[in-house]
Amino acid sequence: MVEMHHTGRARPPWLRRLAIPALLAAITIGFFWRLTLTNQYTWINGPDLARQVLPWFQFQAGELREGRIPLWDPYLFGGQPLLAQAQPGAAYPLNWLLFLAPLRDGWIQLTVLHWYFVAIHFLAVAFAYRLCRDCRFSRASSVAGAVIFGLGGFMGHNDWPQMLNGATWIPLVLLCLLRVARGERPWAAAAAGGLCLGLAFLAGHHQAPIYTALMAAGVWIWIIPRAKDWRRAALMAAAFFVIAGLVSGVQSLLALEYSNNAYRWVDAPAPVGPGDKVPYNVHEKYSLRPDLLLSIVFPNLVGPTDALAGIAALVLALCGVAFAWQRIEVRVAFGVWVGGLLFALGGSVLFHGLLYAILPLLEKARTPAMAAGVAQVGIAVLAAAGLDAIAAMSTEDRRRALTIAVRASAAFGVAVFIAWSAQYLLGRVTADPRTAATGLCALLTAGALAGWSRGAISNLAATAALIGIVLIDLGNGQASYLPHRDAGFRELTKIRNTAPIVEAVRKASAEPGQWGRVDFGSSPDLTYMGSGSPGDFYGIDSFHGYLASLTTTVVDAKLGDEQTRLRYGVRYVVASEPTGGWNELVAQTDEWKLWRNRKAFPRAWIERDGACGGADSVWVLRRESDRMVLWADAACAGRLVVSETVYPGWRAAIDGKASPIGTAHGSLRAVELTAGSHRVEMLYAPASFRWGLAMTLFGILLVPFAGALDARHKL
Numbered sequence: 272m273v274e275m276h277h278t279g280r281a282r283p284p285w286l287r288r289l290a291i292p293a294l295l296a297a298i299t300i301g302f303f304w305r306l307t308l309t310n311q312y313t314w315i316n317g318p319d320l321a322r323q324v325l326p327w328f329q330f331q332a333g334e335l336r337e338g339r340i341p342l343w344d345p346y347l348f349g350g351q352p353l354l355a356q357a358q359p360g361a362a363y364p365l366n367w368l369l370f371l372a373p374l375r376d377g378w379i380q381l382t383v384l385h386w387y388f389v390a391i392h393f394l395a396v397a398f399a400y401r402l403c404r405d406c407r408f409s410r411a412s413s414v415a416g417a418v419i420f421g422l423g424g425f426m427g428h429n430d431w432p433q434m435l436n437g438a439t440w441i442p443l444v445l446l447c448l449l450r451v452a453r454g455e456r457p458w459a460a461a462a463a464g465g466l467c468l469g470l471a472f473l474a475g476h477h478q479a480p481i482y483t484a485l486m487a488a489g490v491w492i493w494i495i496p497r498a499k500d501w502r503r504a505a506l507m508a509a510a511f512f513v514i515a516g517l518v519s520g521v522q523s524l525l526a527l528e529y530s531n532n533a534y535r536w537v538d539a540p541a542p543v544g545p546g547d548k549v550p551y552n553v554h555e556k557y558s559l560r561p562d563l564l565l566s567i568v569f570p571n572l573v574g575p576t577d578a579l580a581g582i583a584a585l586v587l588a589l590c591g592v593a594f595a596w597q598r599i600e601v602r603v604a605f606g607v608w609v610g611g612l613l614f615a616l617g618g619s620v621l622f623h624g625l626l627y628a629i630l631p632l633l634e635k636a637r638t639p640a641m642a643a644g645v646a647q648v649g650i651a652v653l654a655a656a657g658l659d660a661i662a663a664m665s666t667e668d669r670r671r672a673l674t675i676a677v678r679a680s681a682a683f684g685v686a687v688f689i690a691w692s693a694q695y696l697l698g699r700v701t702a703d704p705r706t707a708a709t710g711l712c713a714l715l716t717a718g719a720l721a722g723w724s725r726g727a728i729s730n731l732a733a734t735a736a737l738i739g740i741v742l743i744d745l746g747n748g749q750a751s752y753l754p755h756r757d758a759g760f761r762e763l764t765k766i767r768n769t770a771p772i773v774e775a776v777r778k779a780s781a782e783p784g785q786w787g788r789v790d791f792g793s794s795p796d797l798t799y800m801g802s803g804s805p806g807d808f809y810g811i812d813s814f815h816g817y818l819a820s821l822t823t824t825v826v827d828a829k830l831g832d833e834q835t836r837l838r839y840g841v842r843y844v845v846a847s848e849p850t851g852g853w854n855e856l857v858a859q860t861d862e863w864k865l866w867r868n869r870k871a872f873p874r875a876w877i878e879r880d881g882a883c884g885g886a887d888s889v890w891v892l893r894r895e896s897d898r899m900v901l902w903a904d905a906a907c908a909g910r911l912v913v914s915e916t917v918y919p920g921w922r923a924a925i926d927g928k929a930s931p932i933g934t935a936h937g938s939l940r941a942v943e944l945t946a947g948s949h950r951v952e953m954l955y956a957p958a959s960f961r962w963g964l965a966m967t968l969f970g971i972l973l974v975p976f977a978g979a980l981d982a983r984h985k986l
Contacts, residue, residue, distance in 0.1 A: 291410060295400060295417060299393045302422050302746065305753050306385040312753040313381060313760055314388050314430050321762030322803035322817040324432065325379075327359040330807040332370040332379055334896060343897040343955045346806035347816030348825050349788075349839050349916040349938070354522070354960070355529035356820060358433045360475035362522045365390070365436060381763075391432060395439040396421030399648065402442040403655045406449065406600040409662070411734040416655030418741055419584045425479075425644030428576045428749045433475025438644040440471035441483050445607065445648055448490045451507060452497075452599050461507040462514055462977030469518025469970060477526075478636040479644055480519075482614070485626075485633070486645045487511065489610055490603060514973055520966025524959045528919060530635075535820040537637050545823065548634045551618070551627060557638040558617025567650075568713075570747040571703045575640035578612065578647065581744025582683065582709060583716040583737050584654045586676050591657030594664075594672060601656045608649025614642040658737070661723070662730040673724040677717050684713030705747040712744045768862075769805045775858035775865050776811060776843050787842020787871045788914075790814040814841045824938035825916055838936055840914040842871035872914055875901055877944065878935075879909035897955040905944045911951060912941045920957025925949050 305312035315325055330353075334341040341361045344353040354361040365387075372383045399420035403413035420426065425438055447464030451457040468487065471480040491508040498504035516523070534542035537549050538556065557575050566577035567585055580588070588608070595601045617623050617639030627634055661669060687710030691703075719740065723733035754760060769791075776789045791805060791813060806813030814836065828835050833851055844853040844866045853866040874894075877887040885906025893900040903911050912935045923930045923942045926949055935941035942951060 291400070291414070292397065294414065295396050296393055298414075298418060298742070299389060299396050299421065302742065302750065303385075303389045303392065305750075307389055310382070311756045313385065313763065314753055315381075315384055316754045316760050316762050317430065318762060319817075320430060321766060323819075325384075325766070326804035326807035326817075327353075328366075328369065328379055328384075330810070331359065331361055331366070332374065333377075333810060335367065335370045337895075339896060340960075341896070342957070342960060344807060345894075345896045345915070346810065346812055347804060347818065348814065348821060348830075349914060350918070351816075351818070351822060351825075351916065352525065352529055352918060352920075355525035356818070357477060357522060357526045357529075358475050358819065360433050360436060360473075362473045363436055363475060364473075365394070366432075388430075388432065391435045391439060392421050392426060394421075395426050395435070395442075398439055398442040399651055402446040402449075402648070403652060405446050406598075406652060406655070408655045408659050411731060411738075412655040412658035412662070415584075415587070415658055415734065415738045415741065416651040418738060418745070419580050419654055420648050420651035422742070422750070423580050423584070423745045423748065424578050424647035424650075425576050425641065426647065427579060427745055428573070430749075431476065434479055434641070436474035437471045437476055437479035437483075440467045440474075441479070441486070441645060441648045442651075443467040444471070444483055444487055445490070445603075445652075448487060448494070449600055449603060451504075452490070452494050452603065456978060456981045457504075457507055458510070458980040459974075459978035461511045462974045465511040465514030466518055466971065466974050468511075468515035469967070472515070472519035473522050473967075478638055478641045481633065481636040482611075482642045482645050484512075484515070485614070485630075485642075486607055486611065489606065493603065493606065510977065514970050514977075517966045517970025517973070520970065521960070521963040524963035524966065525957065528957070528959045529820075529822075532824075532919060533820045533822050534826050542820075542826070549637045551624065551634075553637050554623075554627060554634070554639055555618030557640055558619060558623075559612075559615040559640040559643060561616060561619055564612065564616075568744075569706060569709055570744065571705045573749070575638050576615075576643050577748070578615070578643045578650075579745060579748045580647070580650050580654070581741045582680065582713045583719075583740040583744065584650060586680055586716055586720070587655075587657035587737065588650045588653035589657070590661060590672075590676060591653035591655070594660035595656045598656065600652060604649045604652035604656070606649070608646050608653060611642050611644075611646025611649060615640050615646065658734055662734070666724075666726040669726075670724040673720050677721045677724065680713050680717035680720065684710045684717060686710075687713060705751075708743065708747050712740050715740050715743075765803070766805070766808060769803075769809070771860065772845055772858075772863055772865060773805060773809045773811050779843065779857050779865070779867065784873070785842065785867075785869075786840070786874055787867075788812040788814045788840045789843040789845065789865075790836065790841045791845050812840070814839060822916060822918055822938075824918070824934070828936070828938040835936075835938075837868070837871050838914060838939060840871050840874060842869070843867055875903075875911060875913045877903060877905050877909045877911055879907060883907035883909070892950075899953045901951045901953075903944060903949050903951055905946050905949065908943075908945050910935065910941045910943050911949075912936075912939055913953065915940050915953075917941075918955075920955055920959065922954050922956055924952045924954075 300307045315321060331341045341353050344351050353359050360366045369387045396417045400413050400417035403416040429435055444464050444467045447460045450460035471483055495501050495504045531545045534544050536542045537553050539550050539553050543549055559574055563572050563574045566572040567580050568582045570579050591601055592605055613620050614623055691707045719733055719736040722728045780786045804816040806816055844850055845863055849866055852868040852870055855867040857865045857867045874891050875889045883906050887906055888904040890902045892902055916938055917934045917940045921932050923932045930942050933941045
């Protein structure tokens with residue numbers, strides 16, 4: 272069956288199916304025109320992004336091309352777990368596409384990074400559209416809801432991909448929960464929802480998935496007592512969370528192991544250690560201030576995140592509540608919206624502290640404001656519901672129903688213009704032009720609703736106009752803050768400026784017996800090198816890096832101690848003046864100097880408590896990120912010490928036989944050797960990864976079988 276145009280030509284069905292995805296893609300690409308249609312802006316110029324995220328991406332791209340799973344990062348602090356840190360997003364499929372994209376001279380292309388960022392938002396838009404369509408809203412209304420979620424609020428404000436990737440799954444989780452509430456193949460829906468939540472945990476950062484899980488728990492609490500068979504509904508809820516836990520296993524199991532062996536810096540006076548809670552005053556600090564709730568309509572009110580939806584979206588959402596309250600989707604979405612905003616207020620709301628105190632793992636999500644991402648999906652559904660409810664009215668009913676909305680929007684717009692004009696005329700620096708844009712959007716909203724209520728414009732034209740107003744509002748948010756090239760890509764420039772130092776270290780390390788790590792941490796005059804991760808970016812052994820957490824063995828080894836640094840093989844230091852034993856000038860420019868300390872230990876050596884009459888020799892035959900092969904000639908029995916960080920999951924084999932790995936000097940890997948020649952292999956192959964991978968695969972396989980449990984009757 273094909274559809275016919277008025278021209279008489281047949282339009283294939285697949286063309287119609289592609290129309291909406293193409294429209295959503297066009298809107299997303301156009302919204303981020305600075306990234307997609309010019310080469311003048313970038314999103315990856317902030318300190319966290321350029322110093323931490325980009326080096327992670329570059330390292331992982333190299334690992335995948337070598338056919339290795341990026342489990343271990345050998346370039347920072349003598350080696351650190353990578354996948355276990357969660358934030359690098361090594362287990363997330365969308366990231367694999369980024370890492371496998373064509374490189375330019377070995378580097379991830381900036382253009383590819385820009386389209387990757389846009390792709391994240393397109394997925395969020397597409398998933399929100401699917402949610403709205405599943406709620407049986409019209410295509411036009413669903414586009415409005417998709418735009419509000421995917422380009423506004425949390426998704427529009429944040430630029431950390433590990434957080435954005437996790438939040439993109441919120442609409443699909445809610446979609447599945449609403450299917451359960453409506454009794455539509457509830458077992459299959461519960462299983463699919465658990466799958467989506469599990470995939471969110473694979474994305475990287477834990478905050479958005481934790482808040483999504485909290486949202487899901489709230490919806491389940493609403494569903495279970497209303498079900499005809501509450502026991503069956505409770506079992507579905509259990510299946511939902513079990514499958515989510517299983518699917519997240521390849522990430523969460525390693526992360527759990529890491530949390531028991533690492534310190535985390537959370538902006539508290541001291542790092543949080545294994546078993547410690549993130550202090551509640553940190554949660555209070557990163558809560559959404561009550562006055563920032565105005566960020567729903569004002570794009571210039573910025574805190575840890577915002578809840579920007581725009582005045583048109585807010586009016587439509589309130590119309591959805593007023594005119595479509597009888598719908599399950601509207602009641603649930605209203606609860607999600609209000610609940611998300613209340614939780615985002617954090618320390619300002621009593622129940623947040625109670626949940627912090629009694630719910631395990633919730634304290635790990637230190638930024639309550641990020642729950643605004645959950646609230647955003649609620650207002651998106653409500654706005655779509657409002658559009659459909661208005662469109663279904665007769666002209667007379669619509670005129671009566673929209674009278675208050677038109678007057679309120681117009682009054683708000685006038686008030687905003689008066690307030691802004693007063694500030695402008697008084698010469699106040701706070702007279703932000705985006706505030707005036709908010710007033711303009713309010714007046715445009717009033718005009719569109721007035722024309723619609725009088726039948727002057729059609730349903731489709733009114734919806735298109737309101738979507739356009741929403742895009743104007745959202746376009747004044749954080750998307751307009753991308754740095755321009757003329758202002759200088761400061762952080763990216765610092766990365767490039769590190770290249771000559773890296774080459775100088777490589778050249779010096781190539782001299783016989785002069786291998787060594789470089790310490791960028793002692794260069795207060797070079798901010799990026801002191802606090803970034805050039806080791807990951809350039810693939811060079813460095814002692815410091817830009818991380819939010821670090822293994823306990825390394826921290827407890829006292830990183831500032833000179834002997835610790837020497838044992839870690841820190842032979843080179845970047846500093847303006849000599850530092851301790853690092854006083855041999857190797858290379859210099861007007862901006863930096865590279866110093867050497869010849870007392871630094873080699874990559875591996877043999878040590879023993881007593882004297883030995885012969886000489887020892889150690890060669891490194893092969894070194895990969897997660898594997899090292901050595902040949903040792905030991906004159907007497909002793910222990911082979913490698914200047915690499917010890918951590919659970921490392922295994923050793925001596926002459927092909929398994930041997931335990933011990934700890935030397937508090938943080939280094941070591942194995943015991945007998946006298947003679949030995950081939951020693953060390954491999955990072957944690958059981959937590961194998962078990963986690965098995966959990967993920969098992970959880971995915973459970974999903975299609977859940978549908979077999981569905982009964983014909985609804986909940």
